[in-house]
Amino acid sequence: MALETLLLDYDAAIRIGLLLGIFTVMALREAVAPLRPPRISKAIRWSNNMALAAVNVALVRVLSPLAAVGVAFYAAEHGAGLLNIFPVPYAVAIPLSFLALDLSVYFLHLLFHAAPVLWRVHRVHHTDIDFDVSTGLRFHPVQIVLAAIVKLATVLLLGPPLLAVITFELASTAITLFNHGNMRMPAWLEQALRWIVVTSDMHLVHHSIVTAETDSNFGFILPWWDRLFGTYRAGPVAGHARMVVGIESFRTERELWLDRPMLNPLLREPAARLRSVSASRITMEDEHEQRFAG
Numbered sequence: 001m002a003l004e005t006l007l008l009d010y011d012a013a014i015r016i017g018l019l020l021g022i023f024t025v026m027a028l029r030e031a032v033a034p035l036r037p038p039r040i041s042k043a044i045r046w047s048n049n050m051a052l053a054a055v056n057v058a059l060v061r062v063l064s065p066l067a068a069v070g071v072a073f074y075a076a077e078h079g080a081g082l083l084n085i086f087p088v089p090y091a092v093a094i095p096l097s098f099l100a101l102d103l104s105v106y107f108l109h110l111l112f113h114a115a116p117v118l119w120r121v122h123r124v125h126h127t128d129i130d131f132d133v134s135t136g137l138r139f140h141p142v143q144i145v146l147a148a149i150v151k152l153a154t155v156l157l158l159g160p161p162l163l164a165v166i167t168f169e170l171a172s173t174a175i176t177l178f179n180h181g182n183m184r185m186p187a188w189l190e191q192a193l194r195w196i197v198v199t200s201d202m203h204l205v206h207h208s209i210v211t212a213e214t215d216s217n218f219g220f221i222l223p224w225w226d227r228l229f230g231t232y233r234a235g236p237v238a239g240h241a242r243m244v245v246g247i248e249s250f251r252t253e254r255e256l257w258l259d260r261p262m263l264n265p266l267l268r269e270p271a272a273r274l275r276s277v278s279a280s281r282i283t284m285e286d287e288h289e290q291r292f293a294g
């Protein structure tokens with residue numbers, strides 16, 4: 001219990017330290033050895049992605065950052081949730097809970113892509129036209145609230161140990177920055193890492209303009225669900241360095257400014273998400289570059 005108390009007492013400091021620390025390390029790594037050269041000014045993307053993150057942080061702060069831990073505590077006190085009704089050893093309950101929480105995020109991500117109304121909200125994350133650590137901060141506030149509600153429901157249903165919830169929350173903060181990194185990694189290291197965690201090379205595929213590639217690699221922290229449920233894709237057809245990132249309908253630089261992602265869910269996506277974006281589209285990257293340049 002002492003570890004939980006310590007982590008809870010310093011929750012805000014640990015989270016902010018983790019966020020700033022990992023963001024800084026990733027930003028430096030991206031500056032030194034980017035996988036893909038940025039096409040859009042980082043000043044524009046970062047200021048707007050960070051502004052969106054600030055809205056979300058404020059929202060989450062208002063809605064209580066410890067809500068998930070609070071629900072886990074409530075479940076333990078009231079004997080609610082599967083693991084309180086059917087207790088298992090602590091050493092089993094922790095990894096089991098971590099797996100279950102990550103699996104629920106995987107399924108929610110699938111749903112965000114499959115249900116048209118949810119896609120409107122989630123596509124804001126996909127409208128970034130470069131991919132780097134700041135993309136990991138770009139989410140519509142409605143997605144943040146919906147994800148929080150699903151997490152609270154999962155925790156109530158599961159009744160996980162507090163430590164599992166706390167470590168999952170901290171890992172979430174760290175991994176979302178890590179797996180949006182625009183960085184080169186030695187191939188042997190990346191190949192080894194992607195067996196235990198979703199790497200940026202694995203997640204980059206999910207940001208492809210090619211629909212079949214967007215609809216793959218939904219994993220958040222653990223890479224196993226995609227392999228298990230057949231949504232795993234090793235890499236984009238065009239290659240990681242040359243693939244086009246974003247959504248066909250929202251690719252102007254103007255889309256990056258804060259008001260656009262905030263209002264984007266209200267817009268109709270021309271041709272219903274252009275489900276037809278096919279592998280042939282990936283050969284048109286040069287044309288895109290010209291369009292941006294002009």
Ligand SMILES: [Zn+2]
Binds near residue numbers: 109113122126206
């Ligand atoms: Zn997605």
